Amino acid sequence: MSVSTDVATTIAALRREVCALHAELTRYGLVVWTAGNVSARVPGHDLLVIKPSGVSYDDLTPDNMVVCDLEGRVVEGDHAPSSDTQAQAYVYRELPAVGGVVHTHSTYATAWAARGEPVPCVLTMCADEFGGDIPVGPFAVIGDDSIGRGIVETLRSSRSPAVLMRNHGVFTIGATARAAVKAAVMCEDVARTVHVSRQLGPPIPLRQGDIDSLFDRYQNDYGQP
Numbered sequence: 001m002s003v004s005t006d007v008a009t010t011i012a013a014l015r016r017e018v019c020a021l022h023a024e025l026t027r028y029g030l031v032v033w034t035a036g037n038v039s040a041r042v043p044g045h046d047l048l049v050i051k052p053s054g055v056s057y058d059d060l061t062p063d064n065m066v067v068c069d070l071e072g073r074v075v076e077g078d079h080a081p082s083s084d085t086q087a088q089a090y091v092y093r094e095l096p097a098v099g100g101v102v103h104t105h106s107t108y109a110t111a112w113a114a115r116g117e118p119v120p121c122v123l124t125m126c127a128d129e130f131g132g133d134i135p136v137g138p139f140a141v142i143g144d145d146s147i148g149r150g151i152v153e154t155l156r157s158s159r160s161p162a163v164l165m166r167n168h169g170v171f172t173i174g175a176t177a178r179a180a181v182k183a184a185v186m187c188e189d190v191a192r193t194v195h196v197s198r199q200l201g202p203p204i205p206l207r208q209g210d211i212d213s214l215f216d217r218y219q220n221d222y223g224q225p
């Protein structure tokens, strides 16, 4: 399979965008070494753009991003793609509205994942962004579709764009790669604040009606018109 010229411009822009978004993972302290990645769907094509495997964040360039098909096979690029490519490709295959996927092992969110415990919705920010608790997905190992399946099954039964995969880390989705990065940043911030709160005593739950109206307002009315 080769990439035709009509999609080449789109892919070039996504290479720049996906590369640049990795700087947000380091800016917010969500990753160590090379463990964490961003990908984007190529709209209208069964392709994705993702970080190369094992390349330091300082050495990422638009050129060394890897283009894969939605089976995770390399279509364009000199490097092997992220080891999370199969899982992310599965998400793009199953959830057509998803335009971006992010994976991190950010500390506080992953600490909840290590306990297999959802982050309870006790902050307005959590209601805004996640529409309820941040859910936990199953334990799954790399090698087949089980991580992708776990992500999709968990997120299909939740309004949350983030899932804490048990004993592993965070996967987030968004309409764009940037939205998925934002969800990863917010997930870590909420996980940290709720953790700190619990050291002081039990947090006060939000009422479901308040969660629903906060989520609705933030998702539909918040921001610039």
Ligand SMILES: [Zn+2]
Binding pocket: 103, 104, 105, 168, 169
């Ligand atoms: Zn991982």
